[in-house]
Amino acid sequence: MLELRGISYYAETRNETVRILDDINIKFEDRKLYVITGPNGGGKSSLARIIMGINRPTAGRLSLDGEDITDLDITSRARLGIGYAFQNPPRFKGINVKQLLDISVQSEQVGQTDKKACDTCALLNNVGLCASEYLHRDADTSLSGGEMKRIEIASILSRNLKFAVFDEPEAGIDLWSFAKLAETFENMHRTRNTTIVIISHQERILELADEVIVISGGKIEEVTTKQKILAEITHTSDCSCGTDCGKGVGMNA
Ligand SMILES: Nc1ncnc2c1ncn2[C@@H]1O[C@H](COP(=O)(O)OP(=O)(O)OP(=O)(O)O)[C@@H](O)[C@H]1O
Ligand SMILES: [Mg+2]
Numbered sequence: 656m657l658e659l660r661g662i663s664y665y666a667e668t669r670n671e672t673v674r675i676l677d678d679i680n681i682k683f684e685d686r687k688l689y690v691i692t693g694p695n696g697g698g699k700s701s702l703a704r705i706i707m708g709i710n711r712p713t714a715g716r717l718s719l720d721g722e723d724i725t726d727l728d729i730t731s732r733a734r735l736g737i738g739y740a741f742q743n744p745p746r747f748k749g750i751n752v753k754q755l756l757d758i759s760v761q762s763e764q765v766g767q768t769d770k771k772a773c774d775t776c777a778l779l780n781n782v783g784l785c786a787s788e789y790l791h792r793d794a795d796t797s798l799s800g801g802e803m804k805r806i807e808i809a810s811i812l813s814r815n816l817k818f819a820v821f822d823e824p825e826a827g828i829d830l831w832s833f834a835k836l837a838e839t840f841e842n843m844h845r846t847r848n849t850t851i852v853i854i855s856h857q858e859r860i861l862e863l864a865d866e867v868i869v870i871s872g873g874k875i876e877e878v879t880t881k882q883k884i885l886a887e888i889t890h891t892s893d894c895s896c897g898t899d900c901g902k903g904v905g906m907n908a
Pocket of ligand 1: 666667668673675693694695696697698699700701702742
């Protein structure tokens, strides 16, 4: 179980201190699939960065299976089995897609060369990419945003993680590949022991959730069920402004 207790995060800008996360308390239970949703700028990616150890909380503690991990860096958290697929994945100069995926697979399957090659192809298929077209492409800016996004998701899928966070996996991904990706998450949840957190605004992803966490204004606004949140989304707006402004559909939009 990953537990966050009293997590706050403040960032320093040139002339002020900005409160980004405020007293976040949550327990992520093993093997559950959580969807984190909420308005843009609410603090979802900031929370993911704190879980991965990219940013250090201003206050509060994190623990994994009872072990305090607040002071551990990214590498140590990765060794404990925490992984994060970025909202905007980084590009890599000088390595190709196969090498990038091999780095992840290697850590899981030392010495199983044949299985490794075949797994690399399966990984790309799982995110809707044809292995023969992509394995030897450079993992740099020559890949489109959607291609790089899917390759990064494949690299996270390749690791047998204890806790995986996917930050808006749908961003920039076409409808056909997205359907395949949603199936892949569903399979991952069914067949692996990983606790999965998907930051998403997509109905198809919300449908996969065991629990939905709504983050808004740096706070947890609600921990709820997919049924409730999906009903709220389809609910006609209560706002009387006469436009389709979204007010009254939950999440304090
Ligand atoms: N280093 C920083 N300095 C100043 N403001 C920051 C910093 N990092 C994040 N923020 C602000 O904190 C808020 C939360 O950002 P975050 O990226 O976590 O939002 P989000 O919920 O992931 O939004 P989105 O749905 O658009 O991805 C935003 O208003 C953002 O501008
Ligand atoms: Mg974000």
